[in-house]
Amino acid sequence: MTAIVVERASLKHRLAEKGVDRVLWLLVPGAVFVVLLFVYPFLYGLQLSFQPKGGGSPLRNYVTFFSDDYLAETVWITLRLGLPAALFNVLASIPIAFRMRGRFRGKRALTTLLVIPITLGTVLTAEGLLAFFGPTGWFNRVLLALGADEPAKLTHNYWGVLFSLIITGFPFAFLLTLSYLSGIDPTLEQAAATLGASRRQRFRTITMPLLAPGLAVTFCLSFVLAFSVFPSAVMVGNPAGETHVMSIAAYETALRDNDFAMGSAIAMLMALVMLIVIGVVLIWRTTLYRGATGGKG
Amino acid sequence: MAGQRFAELHLDHVQRAFGDTVALKGMDLTIKGGEFVALLGPSGCGKSTALNCLAGLLPLTGGRITLDGKRIDDLPPEKRGFGMVFQNYALFPHMSVRRNIGFGLSMRKTPKAELNRRVDEAVRLVQLEEHQHRFPAQLSGGQQQRVAIARAVVLEPPLVLMDEPLSNLDAALRLEMRTEIRRLHQSLGLTTVYVTHDQEEALALADRLVVLRLGEVQQVGSPEAVYAHPVNRYVAGFMGYRNMIPVNVTSQGGERATVRTADGTELVGVKREELTEKAVAAVRPEDFAVVTEAGQNTLEATVEIVEYHGREQAVEARLRDGSPLHVRTTSRLAPGDVIRLRVPTERVLVFA
Numbered sequence: 001m002t003a004i005v006v007e008r009a010s011l012k013h014r015l016a017e018k019g020v021d022r023v024l025w026l027l028v029p030g031a032v033f034v035v036l037l038f039v040y041p042f043l044y045g046l047q048l049s050f051q052p053k054g055g056g057s058p059l060r061n062y063v064t065f066f067s068d069d070y071l072a073e074t075v076w077i078t079l080r081l082g083l084p085a086a087l088f089n090v091l092a093s094i095p096i097a098f099r100m101r102g103r104f105r106g107k108r109a110l111t112t113l114l115v116i117p118i119t120l121g122t123v124l125t126a127e128g129l130l131a132f133f134g135p136t137g138w139f140n141r142v143l144l145a146l147g148a149d150e151p152a153k154l155t156h157n158y159w160g161v162l163f164s165l166i167i168t169g170f171p172f173a174f175l176l177t178l179s180y181l182s183g184i185d186p187t188l189e190q191a192a193a194t195l196g197a198s199r200r201q202r203f204r205t206i207t208m209p210l211l212a213p214g215l216a217v218t219f220c221l222s223f224v225l226a227f228s229v230f231p232s233a234v235m236v237g238n239p240a241g242e243t244h245v246m247s248i249a250a251y252e253t254a255l256r257d258n259d260f261a262m263g264s265a266i267a268m269l270m271a272l273v274m275l276i277v278i279g280v281v282l283i284w285r286t287t288l289y290r291g292a293t294g295g296k297g
Numbered sequence: 298m299a300g301q302r303f304a305e306l307h308l309d310h311v312q313r314a315f316g317d318t319v320a321l322k323g324m325d326l327t328i329k330g331g332e333f334v335a336l337l338g339p340s341g342c343g344k345s346t347a348l349n350c351l352a353g354l355l356p357l358t359g360g361r362i363t364l365d366g367k368r369i370d371d372l373p374p375e376k377r378g379f380g381m382v383f384q385n386y387a388l389f390p391h392m393s394v395r396r397n398i399g400f401g402l403s404m405r406k407t408p409k410a411e412l413n414r415r416v417d418e419a420v421r422l423v424q425l426e427e428h429q430h431r432f433p434a435q436l437s438g439g440q441q442q443r444v445a446i447a448r449a450v451v452l453e454p455p456l457v458l459m460d461e462p463l464s465n466l467d468a469a470l471r472l473e474m475r476t477e478i479r480r481l482h483q484s485l486g487l488t489t490v491y492v493t494h495d496q497e498e499a500l501a502l503a504d505r506l507v508v509l510r511l512g513e514v515q516q517v518g519s520p521e522a523v524y525a526h527p528v529n530r531y532v533a534g535f536m537g538y539r540n541m542i543p544v545n546v547t548s549q550g551g552e553r554a555t556v557r558t559a560d561g562t563e564l565v566g567v568k569r570e571e572l573t574e575k576a577v578a579a580v581r582p583e584d585f586a587v588v589t590e591a592g593q594n595t596l597e598a599t600v601e602i603v604e605y606h607g608r609e610q611a612v613e614a615r616l617r618d619g620s621p622l623h624v625r626t627t628s629r630l631a632p633g634d635v636i637r638l639r640v641p642t643e644r645v646l647v648f649a
Contacts, residue, residue, distance in 0.1 A: 190354050191387035193374040195401035195452065205400075209391050289391035291434055 049265035061265035071249055071266070075273060078245040081158070082227035083277075085165035089173035089226075090219045094211070097178040098203075101186075118171040125167050126235035130155055133163065160236030161243045165226045173222045180214030181207075184293045210293045216285040220278045227274055246270045302330040302486065303365050303455050311370075312359030313346050320346040322512040323360060328456075328490065333482050335491045335503035337535070343512035344492045348458050351490060353377045364455070375404075380449030380457040384464060386441045388433035394444050395420065395429045401452045419451040422481070439470045446478070450485060457482075459491045463498065475501060496535055500524060508532050529570065530577055530648035538579035538646065539623045542616075546572045546647070554647040560617040562596050566645025576647050582611070582623040584644040587630070588637050594645065598622050600634040614638075 015021065050058035057063075065071045096114070100107065117125065133139050133154040140151035154160060184207065192202045230247040237243030246266060254263025306328040313321040321343040328334050336344040349355040351362065353374035362370040369377055388397050396403075399416040407415070420429045423443035433441055442462060449457055462478070463471045479502050482489050493499050499506055500520040508515040508523060508531075516528045527533035530541060544556035544564065554568040556578055566578055588595060598614035612624040614636065624638060 185385070185387065187383050187385060187387040188389060190352075190374070191381065191383055191448075192389070192400065192404075193354070194352055194377075194379060194381040194458075195448065196375045196378060196404045197400075198375055198404075201404055205404075206389060291390055291432070293390060 045264040045267060048261050049268050051261050053259045053261050061262045062269070064262065065265060065269060070244070074244055074246045074249045074266075075269070077243065078227055078229070078247075078270075079273070079277075081161055081165060081229060081233075081243070081245065082223050085162055085169055085226040086173075086219050086223035088166055089169045089222045090177070090215055092170065093174040093177040093218070094215070097174060097181045098207075100178060101181055114174055115171045117167050120168070122164065122168055122231040123235065125164050126160075126232045129160055129164055129167075129232075129236050133160065155236050157238050158242050161229065161233050164232035164236050165229060168232075169222050169225050172225060173218050176218040176221065177211075177215065180211055180218070183214075184210050188293075209289060213285050213288045213290045216281050216288070220281050223277055223281075224274055227277075228270070246273075303488070304330055305365060306456065306488075307363045308347075308351075308360070309363065310360035311347070311350055311357055311362060313343075313350055313355055314358045320512050321350065324514055326507060326514070326517065328488065330455075330488050331486060333479070333489045333491065333502060333504045334507060335493060335499035335505070336507050336509060337493060337496060337499040338509035339494055339535075341511070342509040344494075344509050345460055346512075347509070348381075348460050348490060348492045351456070352379055352381050352458050378452065378454055380452060380454035382442075382445045382449050382457070382459040382462045384461045386433075386445040386462075386465075388441055388444055388448075390433050393430050393432055394425055394436070397433065397444055398447045398451055400448065405452075415451055419447040422450075423447040423477075438466050439474060442466065442474055443477075446481065450481065450487065453485075455488060457487050457489045459489065461493055462491075463493075464495075471498075478502065496537065508535060527569070527579075527646065530579060533569075533579040533646055533648065537581055539582050540578075540580040542578045542580065542620065542622075544576050544578045544647070546574055546576050549647075553642070556647055558596070558616065558618070559620065560597075562616075564594055564596075564640075564645055565642045566647045567643055569646050570649040572647060572649050576649055579646040579648060580640050580644060583609075583625040584640050585622075585624045585626065585638040586640070587624075587626050587628040588639045591637060592639065594642060595637050595639045596622070597635065597637055598624075600630050600632050600636060603630055603632060 049061055052058070052060040052064075100111065120128075131137055133152075135151045135153075135155075139154070140148075143152060154163070188206050188210075189202050192206050197205065228247055229245055230251070233239055233243045233245045233248055237245075239245075239248050247270065250263045250266035250270065253259050253266060308324055308326040308328075310323040310325055311321060312319065312323050324343075324347055326334075336347055338344050346355060350357055350370075353370075353372060353376075357370050360370075361368055389400065392400065395416055398419050399412050402412045402415060420426055423446060425440060425443055425447070428436060428440055433444065436444065442465075445462070459478070463474055466474060475498060478489075478491075481487065482502075491499070491502060500523075503520060505517065506520055506523045507517050510531050516523055516532045518526075523532065524536050527536050527538070530538075534541065542558055542564075544558050546554060546556050547563070548555045549568055549572050552568055553565060554572055554576070555563060555565050556576060557563050558578070564578055585596075591597075596616060598616050600612055600614050602613040604611040606625075609625050609627055610630060612626060612630055614622045614624055616622055622638070630636060
């Protein structure tokens with residue numbers, strides 16, 4: 001009798017040593033969620049993309065994509081929007097986050113102002129852009145009053161979508177950069193100062209190298225957000241022409257032309273392009289110092 | 298490698314306020330070239346504020362700092378060229394030991410050959426030859442400390458500032474590094490300002506002590522002077538006068554004061570301040586002698602707690618009126634013993 005008890009206890013103990021205990025059950029809801037709502041739909045879409053609507057070779061959808069210029073071009077159109085938007089958001093957030101590190105009066109108000117665009121949603125932002133940058137919007141009215149010959153065309157084209165991506169994407173980039181930056185121990189910069197480093201030298205030799213890995217991650221997330229652009233490409237862009245992005249192509253193929261297999265193939269290619277960009281950035285990141293930065297982060 | 302000597306660094310009514318709280322209330326101090334000065338006090342006394350003001354990391358809100366007559370308090374830290382060792386070392390985590398030590402030299406665009414020679418010398422000085430290509434995270438606390446010191450002194454700064462550099466080390470290492478710091482100070486001819494809350498550390502290291510309290514300088518003097526002749530009860534408490542016996546003054550004149558404790562015992566001590574009726578008699582635990590018969594300057598107490606400290610015992614006893622008394626003695630005592638404790642007149646300091 002006692003022997004059995006001992007055996008049971010020791011098995012439990014052995015499992016616990018390997019990290020197997022009742023706390024693991026907490027993983028179940030999350031795992032179920034991921035499998036049902038992410039893994040299964042993804043794999044379903046993947047196999048669907050290899051079953052072209054009219055039959056034929058499993059790769060026919062992919063061949064079609066790259067041989068149809070109107071479709072193939074979506075890759076470059078989307079990259080041309082996503083990369084500059086992500087790059088701009090990351091670069092713009094560095095100086096602002098740098099100034100916002102310390103404590104000062106009105107910091108909370110300023111942070112709120114910078115973060116508010118997240119809560120607006122793309123549709124509201126797009127409407128605002130239309131009203132502000134549109135042909136009869138304030139911006140052009142001021143331009144005309146200042147003597148411009150004709151209104152600048154900043155909506156229903158590439159620029160409208162880029163502005164929208166910057167407005168909605170900046171808060172994410174800023175918040176991430178700020179938290180990475182506050183993770184850097186401020187005494188490191190003080191130490192550099194006592195060693196004779198000027199403000200610029202401190203930024204270049206201490207702050208930037210320690211911040212760079214975080215910026216790489218921030219860039220990846222900003223890029224993914226911008227790359228999957230859809231509503232603003234329709235509302236403030238030119239969805240049939242210069243802002244015919246991949247998500248629009250996938251949507252139209254699947255739901256307008258009722259070709260789910262082809263739509264899936266486009267979605268898969270979209271994921272592939274994102275993975276390639278993220279892969280390149282993360283490989284660059286491995287060449288950087290990624291250890292502790294000594295701060296509270 | 299040697300520190301550049303200056304004649305005199307002068308702090309003239311240096312003040313620093315944070316909003317409404319004044320962390321440093323007009324500090325006057327003159328530091329001579331080659332001196333080792335310790336700023337001593339508990340946390341919040343303004344010692345670190347004073348150090349940061351010297352380094353240029355905190356702007357002054359009043360007063361001025363002059364180095365050989367030249368005003369320096371309006372210079373940013375990078376223009377002052379004082380070396381600083383931080384409490385958390387503040388080593389650059391993404392640079393090797395060598396690059397950390399050579400950082401200041403490369404900021405000054407020192408030619409490569411000279412930079413390497415001086416870094417080699419500094420690495421040898423702090424005995425880190427084997428670890429010079431490692432990164433700070435791969436070093437022990439003591440080694441990190443050495444890197445921080447080497448990084449500060451390799452520039453041969455006129456003044457080295459140290460902000461509690463030993464407080465993150467364990468006890469044995471702390472003693473070892475303490476000697477190391479003093480050795481470097483002497484062999485390199487540095488001028489050092491050292492901040493600590495540990496009176497033992499300050500006494501052991503410094504040529505001169507500055508005791509601070511609530512942003513005000515209490516006493517400046519040699520370790521011996523501050524240790525033996527504290528100017529007020531606050532400094533006395535900090536210098537190991539653990540017993541502050543409340544007394545009534547019965548007579549005072551010249552250098553002596555006669556006082557009476559709450560249980561009626563009469564003590565004669567050294568008068569350190571102008572006294573009113575109420576006063577305290579400060580006595581170090583080790584200045585008591587356990588005696589058998591009653592007599593002058595002898596207190597009667599009951600032993601309560603005995604701690605074994607090897608050659609000595611640390612005893613907590615109670616006077617007849619219930620006030621506690623700390624005693625260190627080589628006599629073997631046990632709880633419950635009623636003992637007589639005699640203290641020489643010159644070892645009783647009477648403060649207002």
